[in-house]
Amino acid sequence: MTGGRLHPFTLLAIAGALPALAWILPAPRGGAATAAVLTAAPFWLFLLLLHDVPTTIAIGLRITTMVASFVWLVAALQPARLVEAMVAAGWSASVAYLLAATLSAVPVLKARARRIVDAQRCRGLSPRGGIAARLRALRALALPLVLSALHEVDERALALETRGLVPGIRRTPLAPPPDPAVEQAARWALLLACLFALFRRFL
């Protein structure tokens, strides 16, 4: 995935700055990017029902930027590298793990949902067909997905405790990712860009 080798803090900074800038900067006046519109077409259609075209484009582009930034971050960021980077920067290992685990929760839940769907299919419940069939399949997916996730949280808490991940620890960074000066400068630049945009917009 593009950006996967960037320092985790740089990934976070880009993913944070893009939506921030998208919301802070003045709304574009029409001429929307066709690709972005096509990507989020259903969502945009919904906006169009509620707003006029310029407002739809303004809000749609901003939300698309926000969602795209988060999706890119989840795809590119390796949780283990984030933990190492945060610990090396002096953050609490528990906080670092919590943040990294949150970001990695989506693919984990997706994989679990796929396994549950496969299991339900073996029992003859197809997720395809009409709306009623799909709703039945959704119900059969949602309950075990939520319950198993909750159960796993309990067991994972026990396992992490016994493996020393408790508040207040001083974890040894094993392989902190290199943090080149260029990326550090880029992060500061993104932060300054957001502050500058905020200043120009509201002051």
Add this chain to the structure above:
Amino acid sequence: MRSLTLEGASFWYPATESPALREVSLEVAQGEVVALVGALGAGASTLLLVAADLAPRVTGGRLTGSVARRDRSGIVLPTPWTQASGMAFTVWDEVAFGPANLGWPTHEIARQVDRALEQLELVPLASRDPATLSGGELQRVIIASILAMDPGLVLFDEPAAELDAEAARALWRLIRLQAKEGKAVLLATSALDALPDVADRVVWLEDGAVRAVGTPELLADVAACDAGLGTSVASVWRASGLPGPYPLTVAHALRRWR
């Protein structure tokens, strides 16, 4: 020297009225392997959580009586996929997760991780992504992860559940080795046939209370066999209607026949 001492320990899970453990008194000494046996729900897993200082500290609930731990403990839970950190690129990193959390210097972490990988015969898998391992391989990785933290008290909850027969035999040998190195081992297992060679003492739990404590010969006891807690040889002997005392192992049975 005692590593773990429970005196009259009772434990209630949150929002339950009947205790999961009832007045349990137990000692585990350094260099000793104590096995917990019992039916499902007898309280063995709960006893391990209490011994590991996870219940009630993490699970919630209420504990009465006293629990004294002399050594740092490490517990291997029965489901390996919920114990993986999810923060490791390789098996080596996964095993190093715990030692790194202890704040050890890097060279000490490397020494303990390499040792644990050798003990669990995981060196060929050291650079594999943990997500690509089988259940049995992952279980061995989790065991290595705990041993790499060098706990004085090692707690195992059904450690062989995911292992094939050969890997299970290697694990039992490793557990004996841990005791030989001076660690205290408390083990909950339904692999009763392994216990004559592994355990120094057997604790029979029933409804959260200690029903009997003894040597592994306890697993050839008539009452234990009646409760389904006899070794295979003892159970077959009993089912055949042969007279007691029941032999514990094949070797014992052969001696009886001769």
